[in-house]
Amino acid sequence: MEKKKVTRCCYSLCLLTSVGLNIYFVSNQYLKSEWKINQNKLSWSQEAAAEAEAVALISCSGHGRAYLDGLSDFVDGKPFCECNTCYGGHDCSIFSTDCAADVDSGDPLFLEPFWMQRRAASLIVIVVAGWHRMSYTFYDHSFVSQELENHIRRVHSIARNAITKGKYIIFGGGSTQLLGAAVYALSMNLSSPAKRVAVCPCIPLYKSQTDFFQNTNFEYEGDSSLLKNSSKTKTNIIEFVTSPNNPDGNLREAVLKGASVRAIYDHAYYWPHFTAIPSPANEDIMIFTISKLTGHAGSRFGWAFVKDEDVYQNMQKYISVAEMGISREAQLRALKLMKAILQGNGTDIFDYAYKKMSDRWKKLSQIVSLSKRFTLQEIPPQFCNFFEKVRGPSPAYAWLKCEREEDTNCNSVLRAANIIGRAGSIFNVGDRHVRLSLLKSDDDFNLLLHHLKKLVVTEEDDARTM
Amino acid sequence: MEKKKVTRCCYSLCLLTSVGLNIYFVSNQYLKSEWKINQNKLSWSQEAAAEAEAVALISCSGHGRAYLDGLSDFVDGKPFCECNTCYGGHDCSIFSTDCAADVDSGDPLFLEPFWMQRRAASLIVIVVAGWHRMSYTFYDHSFVSQELENHIRRVHSIARNAITKGKYIIFGGGSTQLLGAAVYALSMNLSSPAKRVAVCPCIPLYKSQTDFFQNTNFEYEGDSSLLKNSSKTKTNIIEFVTSPNNPDGNLREAVLKGASVRAIYDHAYYWPHFTAIPSPANEDIMIFTISKLTGHAGSRFGWAFVKDEDVYQNMQKYISVAEMGISREAQLRALKLMKAILQGNGTDIFDYAYKKMSDRWKKLSQIVSLSKRFTLQEIPPQFCNFFEKVRGPSPAYAWLKCEREEDTNCNSVLRAANIIGRAGSIFNVGDRHVRLSLLKSDDDFNLLLHHLKKLVVTEEDDARTM
Numbered sequence: 001m002e003k004k005k006v007t008r009c010c011y012s013l014c015l016l017t018s019v020g021l022n023i024y025f026v027s028n029q030y031l032k033s034e035w036k037i038n039q040n041k042l043s044w045s046q047e048a049a050a051e052a053e054a055v056a057l058i059s060c061s062g063h064g065r066a067y068l069d070g071l072s073d074f075v076d077g078k079p080f081c082e083c084n085t086c087y088g089g090h091d092c093s094i095f096s097t098d099c100a101a102d103v104d105s106g107d108p109l110f111l112e113p114f115w116m117q118r119r120a121a122s123l124i125v126i127v128v129a130g131w132h133r134m135s136y137t138f139y140d141h142s143f144v145s146q147e148l149e150n151h152i153r154r155v156h157s158i159a160r161n162a163i164t165k166g167k168y169i170i171f172g173g174g175s176t177q178l179l180g181a182a183v184y185a186l187s188m189n190l191s192s193p194a195k196r197v198a199v200c201p202c203i204p205l206y207k208s209q210t211d212f213f214q215n216t217n218f219e220y221e222g223d224s225s226l227l228k229n230s231s232k233t234k235t236n237i238i239e240f241v242t243s244p245n246n247p248d249g250n251l252r253e254a255v256l257k258g259a260s261v262r263a264i265y266d267h268a269y270y271w272p273h274f275t276a277i278p279s280p281a282n283e284d285i286m287i288f289t290i291s292k293l294t295g296h297a298g299s300r301f302g303w304a305f306v307k308d309e310d311v312y313q314n315m316q317k318y319i320s321v322a323e324m325g326i327s328r329e330a331q332l333r334a335l336k337l338m339k340a341i342l343q344g345n346g347t348d349i350f351d352y353a354y355k356k357m358s359d360r361w362k363k364l365s366q367i368v369s370l371s372k373r374f375t376l377q378e379i380p381p382q383f384c385n386f387f388e389k390v391r392g393p394s395p396a397y398a399w400l401k402c403e404r405e406e407d408t409n410c411n412s413v414l415r416a417a418n419i420i421g422r423a424g425s426i427f428n429v430g431d432r433h434v435r436l437s438l439l440k441s442d443d444d445f446n447l448l449l450h451h452l453k454k455l456v457v458t459e460e461d462d463a464r465t466m
Numbered sequence: 467m468e469k470k471k472v473t474r475c476c477y478s479l480c481l482l483t484s485v486g487l488n489i490y491f492v493s494n495q496y497l498k499s500e501w502k503i504n505q506n507k508l509s510w511s512q513e514a515a516a517e518a519e520a521v522a523l524i525s526c527s528g529h530g531r532a533y534l535d536g537l538s539d540f541v542d543g544k545p546f547c548e549c550n551t552c553y554g555g556h557d558c559s560i561f562s563t564d565c566a567a568d569v570d571s572g573d574p575l576f577l578e579p580f581w582m583q584r585r586a587a588s589l590i591v592i593v594v595a596g597w598h599r600m601s602y603t604f605y606d607h608s609f610v611s612q613e614l615e616n617h618i619r620r621v622h623s624i625a626r627n628a629i630t631k632g633k634y635i636i637f638g639g640g641s642t643q644l645l646g647a648a649v650y651a652l653s654m655n656l657s658s659p660a661k662r663v664a665v666c667p668c669i670p671l672y673k674s675q676t677d678f679f680q681n682t683n684f685e686y687e688g689d690s691s692l693l694k695n696s697s698k699t700k701t702n703i704i705e706f707v708t709s710p711n712n713p714d715g716n717l718r719e720a721v722l723k724g725a726s727v728r729a730i731y732d733h734a735y736y737w738p739h740f741t742a743i744p745s746p747a748n749e750d751i752m753i754f755t756i757s758k759l760t761g762h763a764g765s766r767f768g769w770a771f772v773k774d775e776d777v778y779q780n781m782q783k784y785i786s787v788a789e790m791g792i793s794r795e796a797q798l799r800a801l802k803l804m805k806a807i808l809q810g811n812g813t814d815i816f817d818y819a820y821k822k823m824s825d826r827w828k829k830l831s832q833i834v835s836l837s838k839r840f841t842l843q844e845i846p847p848q849f850c851n852f853f854e855k856v857r858g859p860s861p862a863y864a865w866l867k868c869e870r871e872e873d874t875n876c877n878s879v880l881r882a883a884n885i886i887g888r889a890g891s892i893f894n895v896g897d898r899h900v901r902l903s904l905l906k907s908d909d910d911f912n913l914l915l916h917h918l919k920k921l922v923v924t925e926e927d928d929a930r931t932m
Contacts, residue, residue, distance in 0.1 A: 043519065321671075329796050
């Protein structure tokens with residue numbers, strides 16, 4: 001009898017626990033009340049969200065990552081790891097010891113860990129339903145998300161790097177497309193073709209766009225310095241001013257003045273990440289890109305602030321004729337990223353990026369300082385409007401110079417030491433210089449340090465054997 | 467004793483059921499053997515997914531929709547409804563009775579209900595993590611998602627509208643950008659500027675791109691027919707062939723032949739939605755766009771198939787110089803949409819779109835058939851390679867003609883009757899014709915029918931009073 005009682009008691013306890021568990025599961029899944037939906041009651045987005053999380057969990061040993069739209073296993077559809085340069089194997093765990101450090105491109109992967117560390121923050125995720133913004137235009141018949149515009153202006157006011165009030169905004173396919181649009185807008189309706197110039201070293205895009213588009217309204221003249229004080233300043237001139245400059249990181253101002261001169265300021269790198277901000281920029285045409293602010297180069301999203309209404313209208317016309325505005329998905333993502341930046345006091349990304357770039361610069365400088373063969377550009381400490389103090393350099397690129405007389409092709413010298421840089425001639429100056437990108441992944445940067453150190457350490461031996 | 471037995475039996479049954487349920491919940495939530503994550507265990511994507519679902523549930527009375535990136539209420543952040551034309555109020559429930567039917571643009575919102583009806587299908591949702599594809603390039607150093615390329619080719623093989631084997635593929639910012647790229651590629655390295663021509667009525671983009679870009683390599687000549695049999699066919703000629711044609715929906719072939727003539731086929735509308743597919747297209751340069759396949763005009767995503775390697779390389783160069791490839795977010799969304807199309811036997815979207823467009827055409831034709839004042843273009847029934855039978859017309863646009871001698875400006879006649887069309891002169895022909903878009907939302911289309919019916923019904927009275 002006693003045994004039976006115990007058994008019944010046991011039964012009841014089990015039943016209670018079990019029913020309790022069921023109540024928990026049911027309530028956990030089906031209850032909640034504001035306009036925002038209960039997160040446990042997801043329906044159509046659930047499977048896609050689960051898939052995205054599963055992909056994010058695929059281990060690539062910290063030397064790669066798997067993507068939703070990557071090539072995948074034929075059997076279970078699991079995407080393969082896409083490994084960083086010099087890493088391989090199904091989980092990117094195999095390092096190729098003789099692999100070159102590829103620091104050629106300005107791929108801004110240095111910010112990838114910033115976003116990965118914020119994995120838990122739902123704020124950086126975009127979820128796009130099948131019917132999201134199918135139309136050619138937004139509600140106000142424009143190609144521009146007003147919400148995104150507002151958020152971009154707020155990010156500038158926190159970074160204290162530009163005066164945006166009283167200026168029109170235009171969205172483009174990266175700063176690349178906006179540069180093209182600005183040149184077209186400035187060179188339309190002129191009596192004679194406008195000369196396009198830039199102080200070099202300067203990025204090759206200015207020349208390559210002119211060469212490729214072969215427009216009747218403009219031609220590429222070369223270095224602005226050549227035109228300074230020359231009679232040509234009476235002709236129509238468009239001066240590109242990249243500030244801070246790519247490749248050398250120096251802050252720049254237009255060198256040419258006059259009624260027939262118009263400047264386009266490429267401010268891609270004018271963020272606390274890469275430079276002191278002496279004062280907020282306030283030029284007539286200023287171009288920025290998400291690529292160098294958040295690191296999302298793949299989104300192809302940039303914006304320009306323009307003071308003059310006619311120039312603004314013509315730039316808009318260019319974007320419209322070229323491709324009828326910028327992808328809604330890219331704009332939604334940019335909005336999410338801006339919102340993420342603005343969280344808290346809005347300084348996280350700038351603190352993180354400055355620390356990282358400054359750290360990289362210090363490490364690199366230290367190695368180069370041991371060398372007599374190589375030197376780096378000098379960037380003096382300067383007061384920064386954002387940090388409200390004098391701060392050291394943290395440039396996007398190292399502009400390395402080979403000092404030995406015989407090293408006329410500095411890029412070849414580095415190439416022989418397993419370092420892939422970008423030759424000075426590409427920036428319209430001599431090959432004594434090489435640009436080394438400091439923007440890439442930690443793997444790329446560490447490999448650069450490794451190979452450079454080896455090169456510097458063996459420098460004296462090399463000199464002796466020559 | 468008997469009672470106790472029954473009670474015990476009852477207990478056991480309850481316990482068994484309950485434990486069974488426990489096992490179901492647990493297994494449903496925590497056990498799974500494949501790599502995909504359990505959908506009830508979402509972490510970082512959950513909040514964003516819930517937000518997207520909540521926005522989708524905001525009621526806009528079927529005459530509008532709220533978007534994640536729409537302007538929102540200051541207090542609770544709830545996005546406002548964006549109403550269809552002629553509807554207003556906070557939930558789009560107020561209809562403006564004297565409102566004009568705006569059937570000017572080719573905004574393909576007719577497919578919005580198709581995607582909304584598939585709300586439950588997770589397959590059409592994209593979830594993008596903060597660190598998704600930040601790089602400028604894909605793993606193979608290209609700007610093109612290989613997965614997307616594969617899926618696009620499969621969609622064509624189901625639609626049976628193009629032979630894609632042995633052809634290169636290029637992605638662009640809509641067909642707009644690809645048209646520009648193709649013209650540049652075909653007119654590079656020629657001894658004399660290429661003439662760009664098209665048989666009209668034809669879309670104004672061909673002319674506006676040439677006028678705007680003012681390239682030294684090409685100029686706009688006008689109507690291809692004028693060049694036929696003329697001596698000019700010895701000069702370099704690029705003929706645009708829009709097939710089916712915008713605005714009249716007729717299938718087209720290049721009219722000019724010869725070694726110096728190259729054709730660019732704009733096949734934006736060459737889908738079973740809008741035309742019979744007599745046979746798969748197999749031209750040297752064929753341009754398509756997602757805008758007219760899935761209705762996602764806002765994504766700015768198109769693709770071109772190109773036979774010749776040099777032309778392909780130059781088109782790629784154009785996209786690269788213009789904006790360094792197409793947004794990763796737009797490519798991911800296009801991939802999801804292609805996957806959704808390919809689900810099941812892959813014919814759903816074509817069945818739906820054909821039915822809808824054919825239905826719209828029938829309704830419109832019926833009204834116009836009652837009129838002596840207006841006529842529509844004729845599109846004969848034709849055998850369709852996709853439906854494997856003869857099928858009737860379902861064009862994207864009505865090409866309406868005013869037959870009365872005095873109605874020299876047909877657009878004004880319609881405008882007076884509260885219908886906003888696009889004037890024939892925009893398509894480089896006389897203003898006796900007007901293009902009416904049949905691609906827009908149900909609200910726009912129904913309003914068009916309403917106003918047109920009223921116009922036709924009062925036709926005889928009008929004639930009498932004149």
